[in-house]
Amino acid sequence: PSAWSGVNERTFLAVKPDGCQRRLVGEIIRRFERKGFRLVAMKLMQASETLLKDHYIALRDRPFYNRLKDLYMGSGPVVAMVWQGLDVVKTARLMLGETNPVDSLPGTIRGDFGVDVSRNVIHGSDSRESAQREISLWFRPDEIVCWQDHAERWIY
Numbered sequence: 001p002s003a004w005s006g007v008n009e010r011t012f013l014a015v016k017p018d019g020c021q022r023r024l025v026g027e028i029i030r031r032f033e034r035k036g037f038r039l040v041a042m043k044l045m046q047a048s049e050t051l052l053k054d055h056y057i058a059l060r061d062r063p064f065y066n067r068l069k070d071l072y073m074g075s076g077p078v079v080a081m082v083w084q085g086l087d088v089v090k091t092a093r094l095m096l097g098e099t100n101p102v103d104s105l106p107g108t109i110r111g112d113f114g115v116d117v118s119r120n121v122i123h124g125s126d127s128r129e130s131a132q133r134e135i136s137l138w139f140r141p142d143e144i145v146c147w148q149d150h151a152e153r154w155i156y
């Protein structure tokens, strides 16, 4: 098992430009904190063309690729984060909702805050493998903070 399994599992989340513009950053962080996950890295940044190309490499042949990369994800700041905890990859995807907000239940982030598939507020890694790939794309190792989380003895 990798060093990032069990309670040390990690995922990459990013509040997209619409989420930042709509002042949803605090609300989104709050949901993951209350759930019991541990924030281990975070930065507000303008994603570069190179970074977005790498991040969305699997979608490069999709009809919405240029719109997604240039007109959406590259259009303003994003808040990139790494969260840690038991089954955080799968659980975060559940908390996000479906890609298209119309399929997302109320109570999920996209179900509560989005209506349009191309403005769906947040990104979350879809597997442990993508999480590892995306974390290393968006963060240098020294940007990830190892800290003693005293709440975790009540969470696990």
Ligand code: RTP
Binding pocket: 059, 064, 068, 098, 099, 100, 117, 118, 119, 120, 122, 123, 124, 125, 126
């Ligand atoms: P994400 O990677 O952002 O968490 O999204 P996802 O896995 O739920 O969805 P994916 O199919 O990987 O699509 C990535 C992002 O592209 C935008 N999108 N636009 N028809 C469209 O205009 C369309 N379809 C997808 C969304 O922002 C989606 O999250």
